[in-house]
Amino acid sequence: MARTPDTLLVAALTILTAVFLLWLVSLPSKNASIVDIFWGPGFVLTAWVVFTWTSLANVAQGGEGRRLLLVILTTIWGLRLGIYLAWRNLGKGEDYRYTAMRERSPDRFWIVSLFKVFLLQGVLMWIVSLPVQVGQLASTPDGIGILALAGCITWAAGFFFETVGDLQLARFKADDTNRGKVMDRGLWRYTRHPNYFGDFLVWWGLYLAALEGTGTWWTFVGPLVMSLLLIKVSGVAMLEKTITSRRPGYDEYVRRTSAFFPWPPRRP
Helix, strand or coil: CCCCCHHHHHHHHHHHHHHHHHHHHHHHHHHCHHHHHHHHHHHHHHHHHHHHHHHHHHCCCCCHHHHHHHHHHHHHHHHHHHHHHHHHHCCCCCCCCHHHHHHHHHCCCCHHHHHHHHHHHHHHHHHHHHHHHHHCCCCCCCCCCHHHHHHHHHHHHHHHHHHHHHHHHHHHHHHHHHHHCCCCCCHHCCCCCHHHHHHHHHHHHHHHHHHHHHHCCHHHHHHHHHHHHHHHCCHHHHHHHHHHCCCEEEEHHHHCCCCCCCCCCCCC
């Protein structure tokens, strides 16, 4: 792992360049929400750049197939998320969070958004993607062992929850008869946030798959930060601050349905 610092630096420069260019695009369009659409594809870009760099520089000592597996799994997850968010958000205007920030600092939002929105998201992306970055330094022969297999299964379960959960919610919202109602069907019957739970599993799965090839246990910081974001910061916690007042009956849904980890509904 002697080349770990170089690999992390390549990833950091890739992400820094990408979010800076994205920030420049957001200024004339007056829409900082594009950073959310870039969240998934940003991981894809980072994974492929690091994979290419480690291959050309002969940094990795083996495990070509496992390295490619990490990149492919990241690509499938990231592109699906990016396409879904683009379909859901483009043409809808700026997200209310960024609009509120813009209203608080109308004259300084251009620089505030650089540090508090774009660079912050870039830093988080770099930390969360640590398993995929360091996973490109595999030093063990190819092959899928117990850890990598467990990682793939965990990733697949997470991708299922995230994809199916988003699809079920989109169909629910598309039906005008459901306007103002609470989505409590399908996967949403067992967890109030199957999409966030899916994200959680995806990144712990990638960590396990990377761990087998490198043995760098410390990269658990990546999925741990993602878990905290999903549960305590920008995921469940932020969404549920206001949703009860906007959705009649949501408080009853909260009483009977697990917040994050899937579990059979509680009886009234």
